[in-house]
Amino acid sequence: xxxxxxxxxxxxxxxxxxxxxxxxxxxxxxxALGAALVSMVANLTIGKEQFKADEEELQAVLAKASELxxxxxxxxxxxxxxxxxxxxxxxxxxxTEEEKKARTQAIQEAMRQAASLPMEVAExxxxxxxxTKTAVAKGNPNALSDGGxxxxxxxxxxxxxxxxxxxxxxxxxxxxxxxxxxxxKEHVLRKGQALRDEILAMVETKLN
Amino acid sequence: xxxxxxxxxxxxxxxxxxxxxxxxxxxxxxxALGAALVSMVANLTIGKEQFKADEEELQAVLAKASELxxxxxxxxxxxxxxxxxxxxxxxxxxxTEEEKKARTQAIQEAMRQAASLPMEVAExxxxxxxxTKTAVAKGNPNALSDGGxxxxxxxxxxxxxxxxxxxxxxxxxxxxxxxxxxxxKEHVLRKGQALRDEILAMVETKLN
Numbered sequence: 286x287x288x289x290x291x292x293x294x295x296x297x298x299x300x301x302x303x304x305x306x307x308x309x310x311x312x313x314x315x316x317a318l319g320a321a322l323v324s325m326v327a328n329l330t331i332g333k334e335q336f337k338a339d340e341e342e343l344q345a346v347l348a349k350a351s352e353l354x355x356x357x358x359x360x361x362x363x364x365x366x367x368x369x370x371x372x373x374x375x376x377x378x379x380x381t382e383e384e385k386k387a388r389t390q391a392i393q394e395a396m397r398q399a400a401s402l403p404m405e406v407a408e409x410x411x412x413x414x415x416x417t418k419t420a421v422a423k424g425n426p427n428a429l430s431d432g433g434x435x436x437x438x439x440x441x442x443x444x445x446x447x448x449x450x451x452x453x454x455x456x457x458x459x460x461x462x463x464x465x466x467x468x469x470k471e472h473v474l475r476k477g478q479a480l481r482d483e484i485l486a487m488v489e490t491k492l493n
Numbered sequence: 494x495x496x497x498x499x500x501x502x503x504x505x506x507x508x509x510x511x512x513x514x515x516x517x518x519x520x521x522x523x524x525a526l527g528a529a530l531v532s533m534v535a536n537l538t539i540g541k542e543q544f545k546a547d548e549e550e551l552q553a554v555l556a557k558a559s560e561l562x563x564x565x566x567x568x569x570x571x572x573x574x575x576x577x578x579x580x581x582x583x584x585x586x587x588x589t590e591e592e593k594k595a596r597t598q599a600i601q602e603a604m605r606q607a608a609s610l611p612m613e614v615a616e617x618x619x620x621x622x623x624x625t626k627t628a629v630a631k632g633n634p635n636a637l638s639d640g641g642x643x644x645x646x647x648x649x650x651x652x653x654x655x656x657x658x659x660x661x662x663x664x665x666x667x668x669x670x671x672x673x674x675x676x677x678k679e680h681v682l683r684k685g686q687a688l689r690d691e692i693l694a695m696v697e698t699k700l701n
Contacts, residue, residue: 288501300532308642324508430660434516434653441649445642451700452638492659
């Protein structure tokens with residue numbers, strides 16, 4: 286599994302001429318790193334006398350961040366698997382009319398999965414981004430830059446996943462599916478951008 | 494070494510209550526992932542007949558991206574080491590006046606290093622970001638979303654590293670040093686933002 290590779294091995298595998306893993310898996314990884322940084326900020330805040338007033342809220346953030354971190358880590362591999370299923374479908378035989386039809390159907394099904402999966406990644410990253418707000422606003426100020434980096438990673442994961450939705454939508458014939466996905470991605474991206482701008486402004490104010 | 498940890502172990506280590514590794518190492522990792530994605534796009538383009546006209550330029554991009562990837566991977570550990578040296582300096586004895594003076598000096602020296610290091614990371618990420626322009630403009634269009642994610646990761650690494658410069662500058666007494674670093678960081682950030690906006694607009698146009 287990709288997530289079991291050493292960091293340097295994953296990076297080398299990524300840099301290679303093989304088309305997978307690629308940006309989809311990196312987006313999920315970025316989201317997981319963002320969620321992990323939220324956990325870190327919460328862990329550096331919880332249990333300290335001066336932050337007692339916000340302890341309960343940070344406990345909830347920690348629990349949710351841990352859950353998202355696990356989910357996003359599993360998406361690192363799932364995204365590459367979804368990509369590989371598209372490649373496998375393209376290799377199906379296309380000798381007879383029947384084979385051609387079955388192959389087209391298999392490609393379309395695999396493509397829909399390869400678009401749906403990064404949409405789930407984007408939604409998880411949006412949830413992680415929501416958590417960074419509490420981490421930055423109420424977390425230990427010594428970990429402010431960690432909270433700031435959490436914002437950047439969660440948003441990069443979100444937007445990167447959206448790119449992966451978009452590139453797959455181009456090959457999908459099911460217009461209803463494409464329309465629904467386009468609306469969803471616009472919604473997630475707009476919400477994410479607004480949140481990122483709001484929280485980064487908070488980081489900047491606190492850093493200066 | 495952190496970069497030798499498995500991805501999931503690195504993420505768990507990050508999420509823990511220990512203050513290092515943190516956002517500084519993640520910023521370097523993000524930059525390394527961005528550089529690796531540039532390499533991937535170049536590798537998926539070089540050697541293909543239809544992209545022959547740009548082959549030489551992509552070879553140069555590949556060579557530079559590989560170099561930046563190596564540098565940024567080493568910064569993953571170096572950033573945490575710089576942070577740990579600050580922590581060590583804080584633990585020096587402060588019983589006598591002489592000890593106090595030596596301790597303050599050691600803290601200040603470690604702090605300057607802990608601010609200089611993420612500045613180097615930010616500069617490497619800016620170089621990686623520059624490479625993403627060719628990857629997006631002239632790379633294999635099948636890898637367009639990978640080029641897009643490369644932009645996001647290189648810029649997240651840049652801005653994250655700048656946060657780490659900023660948080661350390663707050664504790665540094667050497668005003669000349671602080672002033673120089675502030676100017677440098679403004680320059681790198683502005684240049685990075687302009688580049689990111691330009692390249693992401695190109696990604697959007699090509700994706701639609």
